[in-house]
Amino acid sequence: MRGVTATDTHCPYCALQCGMTLTPEIPRVRLEPRDFVVNKGGLCAKGFSAADLLDHSDRLLTPLVRKGQGLREASWDEAFDRIVDAIESAQKAYGRDSVGAFGGGGLTNEKAYALGKFVRVSLKSSSIDYNGRFCMSSAATAANRSLGVDRGLPFPLEDVASARTVLIVGANPAEAMPPSMQYLEGTRFIVADPRRTKTAAGAYLHLQPLPGTDLALANGLLHIAIREGYVDEDYVARRTTGFEAVRSATNAYWPERVERMTGVPETQLRQTVRLLATEGPAMILTARGAEQHSNGTDTAQAFLNLALALGLVGRPFSGYGTITGQGNGQGGREHGQKADQLPGYRKLDDPAARAHVAAVWGIDPDELPGPGRSAYEMLTDDRLKVLMVLASNIAVSAPNSNRVLQQLRKLDFLVVSDIFLSETAALADVVLPAAQWAEEEGTMTNLEGRVIRRRRALPPPPDVRTDLEVLAELSRRLGRAESSDPRTVFEELRRASAGGIADYAGITYERIEQEDGVFWPCPAEDHPGTPRLFADTFPTPSGKARLIPVVHQDPAEMPDRSFPYVLTTGRNMQHYQSGNQTRRVRALTVALPEPRAEIHPDLARRHGIADGDLVELRSRRGAAVLRARLSDGIRPDTVFAPFHWPGANALTNPALDPHSRMPAFKACAVAISLHTEGTE
Numbered sequence: 001m002r003g004v005t006a007t008d009t010h011c012p013y014c015a016l017q018c019g020m021t022l023t024p025e026i027p028r029v030r031l032e033p034r035d036f037v038v039n040k041g042g043l044c045a046k047g048f049s050a051a052d053l054l055d056h057s058d059r060l061l062t063p064l065v066r067k068g069q070g071l072r073e074a075s076w077d078e079a080f081d082r083i084v085d086a087i088e089s090a091q092k093a094y095g096r097d098s099v100g101a102f103g104g105g106g107l108t109n110e111k112a113y114a115l116g117k118f119v120r121v122s123l124k125s126s127s128i129d130y131n132g133r134f135c136m137s138s139a140a141t142a143a144n145r146s147l148g149v150d151r152g153l154p155f156p157l158e159d160v161a162s163a164r165t166v167l168i169v170g171a172n173p174a175e176a177m178p179p180s181m182q183y184l185e186g187t188r189f190i191v192a193d194p195r196r197t198k199t200a201a202g203a204y205l206h207l208q209p210l211p212g213t214d215l216a217l218a219n220g221l222l223h224i225a226i227r228e229g230y231v232d233e234d235y236v237a238r239r240t241t242g243f244e245a246v247r248s249a250t251n252a253y254w255p256e257r258v259e260r261m262t263g264v265p266e267t268q269l270r271q272t273v274r275l276l277a278t279e280g281p282a283m284i285l286t287a288r289g290a291e292q293h294s295n296g297t298d299t300a301q302a303f304l305n306l307a308l309a310l311g312l313v314g315r316p317f318s319g320y321g322t323i324t325g326q327g328n329g330q331g332g333r334e335h336g337q338k339a340d341q342l343p344g345y346r347k348l349d350d351p352a353a354r355a356h357v358a359a360v361w362g363i364d365p366d367e368l369p370g371p372g373r374s375a376y377e378m379l380t381d382d383r384l385k386v387l388m389v390l391a392s393n394i395a396v397s398a399p400n401s402n403r404v405l406q407q408l409r410k411l412d413f414l415v416v417s418d419i420f421l422s423e424t425a426a427l428a429d430v431v432l433p434a435a436q437w438a439e440e441e442g443t444m445t446n447l448e449g450r451v452i453r454r455r456r457a458l459p460p461p462p463d464v465r466t467d468l469e470v471l472a473e474l475s476r477r478l479g480r481a482e483s484s485d486p487r488t489v490f491e492e493l494r495r496a497s498a499g500g501i502a503d504y505a506g507i508t509y510e511r512i513e514q515e516d517g518v519f520w521p522c523p524a525e526d527h528p529g530t531p532r533l534f535a536d537t538f539p540t541p542s543g544k545a546r547l548i549p550v551v552h553q554d555p556a557e558m559p560d561r562s563f564p565y566v567l568t569t570g571r572n573m574q575h576y577q578s579g580n581q582t583r584r585v586r587a588l589t590v591a592l593p594e595p596r597a598e599i600h601p602d603l604a605r606r607h608g609i610a611d612g613d614l615v616e617l618r619s620r621r622g623a624a625v626l627r628a629r630l631s632d633g634i635r636p637d638t639v640f641a642p643f644h645w646p647g648a649n650a651l652t653n654p655a656l657d658p659h660s661r662m663p664a665f666k667a668c669a670v671a672i673s674l675h676t677e678g679t680e
């Protein structure tokens with residue numbers, strides 16, 4: 001037993017950040033759901049089994065260093081020596097930017113902040129990006145340019161429960177974050193998804209568009225809203241700019257054409273518009289299914305245009321939001337581990353932002369590097385020689401993963417800090433054993449923009465360190481003193497974010513304790529925080545939201561004779577992200593031991609595939625073998641594969657959205673064939 005007191009904290013997995021209580025007991029830590037305001041006592045199977053991670057036999061308990069083809073145990077001193085040698089050699093030979101870092105979307109705010117500062121100040125490198133690039137970047141880019149701020153949900157989840165109609169596009173909360181479904185119970189919700197997911201199965205209406213056509217769907221809905229007189233002309237005039245250009249752009253999206261493009265019947269299009277416009281309060285929520293495309297930013301924009309034209313945004317229990325997936329996907333993109341950002345959601349190319357943050361960091365603004373390359377671009381650039389990866393398994397989660405694996409193997413030096421030997425860590429020259437969620441202090445920012453406390457319930461094992469300790473020690477060895485104390489780091493983050501868009505200046509650990517979380521922006525300690533944005537104004541120069549015309553473009557890769565079907569990827573209820581954690585939890589692997597490719601029976605019949613057969617999926621980039629699960633809930637032209645195991649991302653297309661640099665995870669062309677057992 002490593003402690004005796006019950007500690008209130010939050011789940012280590014998704015952005016709902018459900019509250020739970022941990023009590024270290026013999027022989028194991030007891031985990032109980034907590035009546036936190038967001039989950040109200042609910043947990044999913046992942047959350048209930050999260051304590052299994054703490055004393056798991058696969059846990060990394062000491063640093064490892066490469067020895068030939070393998071890894072051997074080493075002291076922290078040797079590990080740090082090797083890392084610093086590699087950094088200094090690479091930067092001397094190839095320049096500052098040859099050394100970079102990649103952060104996870106589950107890092108605490110303190111760690112995300114410290115990692116951004118470490119790269120820009122101690123390494124003086126521009127080479128940094130994070131896993132949120134692969135997750136939220138399109139919705140974030142659209143929200144920033146349209147609304148002036150990117151906060152996933154600009155209202156608390158409790159507002160969803162007071163809405164009457166909710167359109168959910170490309171999200172499956174019934175599997176990804178089941179406790180959130182309590183907020184939809186009293187609403188009439190409509191789901192747009194190529195699959196009849198658990199969420200879609202419970203919906204009032206299920207729209208089943210072809211992957212990659214959501215923008216056409218949104219423009220088609222707006223076309224109908226305009227033609228049928230549902231636009232809130234007064235709201236549009238008072239609170240928005242750009243409507244006339246959008247009106248013109250949507251002329252070409254008449255219902256019959258949109259039905260042909262998307263596969264959604266005209267009657268369903270009309271019914272959806274009528275419900276959104278007349279059965280309010282109404283909300284539109286998008287997620288990765290709509291956003292992870294080579295036109296993901298414009299697709300999110302199309303739904304924003306619709307929400308603004310209907311006058312939903314900023315009204316009580318109404319609006320537009322995007323559902324964040326990763327545990328700290330929101331906070332992780334606010335405080336400086338993104339290639340183009342400084343803390344407080346400041347822009348790295350803004351002179352005033354550079355001056356403010358440089359003053360907090362005690363450096364000259366000219367010492368700050370400029371914006372770096374986005375995640376996939378950085379990871380596949382030969383100029384990157386040394387890479388540090390914190391809490392991310394890019395060998396599985398990056399698009400076109402064979403290409404990324406090839407590049408990881410080419411690096412001069414790879415450092416991975418993680419709790420288990422992930423597929424990425426197995427390639428590393430140095431592996432650092434990291435403290436886990438229940439062994440560290442810090443803050444997280446959930447999908448609502450609510451800043452919450454992660455609390456330490458027990459100490460980490462003796463030879464395990466927190467990432468803050470690792471970054472502070474590396475900084476010291478590189479000639480700069482940094483704190484490894486989470487509270488001290490958070491105090492500095494508060495100063496660095498002060499006056500920025502994501503302003504945390506008024507948020508303290510004590511306030512979070514007392515108030516069960518504080519919503520940003522919160523510029524002063526006597527400020528109440530901001531649960532709801534946009535009630536009176538938008539943080540744009542004009543104070544108005546911008547409607548921006550967007551047009552449908554085919555996915556970067558269309559089906560053809562060689563690759564005739566569309567692959568889309570997503571989540572299963574039992575697993576999380578790359579599966580590095582959940583694939584080791586017995587209760588979860590018993591429930592779902594392997595990935596299943598979801599295939600329509602008609603498509604299966606065409607290829608002689610029966611339920612449970614192994615099938616090979618092939619794209620222009622790679623192949624994967626999965627067991628088939630036949631379902632008439634998926635379109636016959638579409639195949640679904642979960643991304644929690646190696647394989648799915650060997651197929652995905654790294655074509656990037658021009659605005660957000662988001663890869664096209666959610667639509668690529670594949671072929672399918674029966675795979676014979678034993679030939680894997």
Ligand code: SF4
Pocket residue numbers: 011012013014015016017018039042043044045046047048176177178179180
């Ligand atoms: S819904 Fe998300 S935060 Fe809640 S228990 Fe499940 S994985 Fe954890």
